[in-house]
Amino acid sequence: MTASIASPQQNWLLLVLRLRTFVALLLVLAYFSVMAPNFLSAANAVIVSKHVALNAFLAIGMTFVIITGGIDLSVGSIVGLCAMVAGWLVLNGVDLGIGYSVWFNTWEIVGITLLVGVGVGLVNGLLITRLNVAPFIATLGTLYIARGAALLSSEGRTFPNLSGTAEMGTASFPVIGTGNLLGLPVMIWLLVAVALGAHYVSRRTPLGRHIYAVGGNERGAALSGVKVDRVKLFVYMFSGFCAGLVGIIIASQLQAAHPATGETFELNAIAAAVLGGTSMSGGRGRIFGTIIGAFVIGILSDGLIMMGVSSFWQTVIKGVVIVLAVVIDQAQSRLQARVALAQEAAVGR
């Protein structure tokens, strides 16, 4: 009964607009498989997915942050810092200062590094909730601090040869970024797990509902009993967790840690989230949308490389796609609001 209010064309258009990121994904896929013959091969698909995965992790965390109406500029720096922390622990362990060092195995290193990422996120969250610093400024500050800390850790040098040793229990360290499980890279399985978990939280838990409510109307949410500060702390800590994971994966993949790792990653993460339909004003966004957004960006750049398009043009094209996505997003919101109004007006009468 509800569908009859909107015209069939409106419904059709609304469906296309709603699935626009998916449509865009199919379009770029189709285009590149025609233009670059090897593009659709299984081997290439795995390579592209690995590129996309790094951005997708960050974009998932970013999506939660943006849904609450915030922004996290520090993720790229957290990636760098966590890569250095992991590298340091593999290479040097922790010097206790009394002539002894403590060494950790792979699992412990992963745990400690993730805690560092979550810790930076916690600092972001505390600055924003307790000290009322605007998210843009707070995370801009931690962007510099974390990057500085990463550079200080090695005085700007790279930690090389992170292949690990069996006697320290770190021989498995390279597996995280390079290993395969059931025919797929380990990091892809990790991405699937994080994405499914994030999707579940966003759709099927009170915490997820509260994240949307805080972004939709912070005051209204607070008056409804939502613990706004806790929700914000969670999203920044989760974003830090995702960034920490990416830092570990990169260090493991390269078997080296460089302090400049992750520079400008935050911008790609924001782009993927926005492309996937996340609203910068808060309250709207979906995890799967973001992941498709990350794939569109990743496929676009990899495909253009395979076609031999200059990297300068790639940058321009990426920008155009992002702006276009937001323009279409506006059109969808307007149409959706019109259809809903028409439906409700018909009932109200």
Added chain:
Amino acid sequence: MTDHPIGLTIRGGVKVYPGTRALKGVDFDLRMGAVNVLVGENGAGKSTLMKVIAGVETLTEGRIEMEGREVHFRSKGDAVKAGIGIVFQELNLFPNLTVAENIFIGHEPVRAGVDIDQAAQANATAALMRRLEQDITPDTPLDHLRVGQQQIVEIAKALSQDARILILDEPTSALSAAEVEVLFRVIAELKAQGVGIVYISHRLDELIRVGDYITVLRDGEITGSRAMAGVDIPWIVRAMIGEKTKEFPRTTAAAFGDEVFRAEDVTLPRAGGGFAVDHVNLSVRKGEIVGLYGLMGAGRTEFLECVMAQHPASRGRMFVEGAPLVERDVAGRIARGIALIPEDRKRDGLVQIMAIRENLTLSSLGLFTRLMHLDLKAEAAKAMEFVKRLTIKVASPENPVSSLSGGNQQKVVIGKALMTSPKILLMDEPSRGIDIGAKAEVFRTMRDLAAQGLGILFVTSDLDEVLALSDRILVMANGRISGEFPAGTEAATVIAAATPSFKKDQAA
């Protein structure tokens, strides 16, 4: 009093909004060099009449004349050109700019079309301040001024555009007693300079003091218009509310149960000294509807916010069913059985972009949660149950709540509050911004809920409403409870309690 020329007249003024006639054939004369007082209940048409004069709205029928010629104001700019200035209740100023910049915003004196003539602007501002006898320098940042001084800056802004007619909408609602005196001196001077002033206020004692002519509006019609000499408060009240009161559904008074909520000695300091909520004591019993009446700024909303843990600076003791309310956050207070229906639905009550279902269940997600898992089926079923119970008219509970009409949105807010199974319901202006039909339904719902044993404390500025709905009436003024009356009390008695200085004058 005799030689006040008429500066502006309205004859047969009709203003139709979709669904309502805000003005029904109004005749109004505005006299120059005098204070023309405009009074009436909320929704009587005062604001509409004022907006018509100021060019913000245009008349549907009827005509406006100035100096014998018909005039048409298509915009506020047209009215400004004709010498009409308006100071809205909500000040339209820029706290980050200086006094001079505020006064000349939008009509800055410029050289060569672009360069602001700072000196001319400062001189003109200084001259205006001298005219208003204010000791404010032109380059003071606006946010350094007290509210009363800001109001005077607004008046100066109108005068800077050569206003001969000045409309003041509730100018004293945010002012302290001393600031009111300053404002009255300014008004007296402007009068002497021949400016015609329209003065709108709910404070009846103030009107009698400052006014030369009075016009009373009720339901879009003028029910009294005369020179102020000989007018007293009973006359105004009769003209405002008439002999009868509007009928609202009313069940016979049930026997009330035990006390469900009590507040003792609740205070909230006001920024800049004094109290917004000044040692308030009150209690509500099961099944009782208590109406909290008062003027704007009396501290009623602030009191409800204190109960809902919105003001960390508030002090005092509260009890639910006799047990002290120690929880410091909203979630804790909701869990103890307190529910608030805020005054501003858009800002405080709803998350506009979320679905109707999501808004209804936002405070009660715990009902459908096991561990971390949200049972969406159970949630949807509960939402539908409340949609039916409150007869909310929706096409689909998945549509955004913003697509609903005001009345249905209000029911969603009520539904959200009820889903938490409250023991006491706090309602802040529950009928604001909804049409008459929806109003009656909301009131019927309130009656039903009380009959089911809920205690209800509702805030209203509408006299009819408080008289018709309340089992007991509390009146607040200047942050204090200034009166407590049983149902069936005379309107004049209630109004008198809401106007604090009135009682003093009567006694003198």
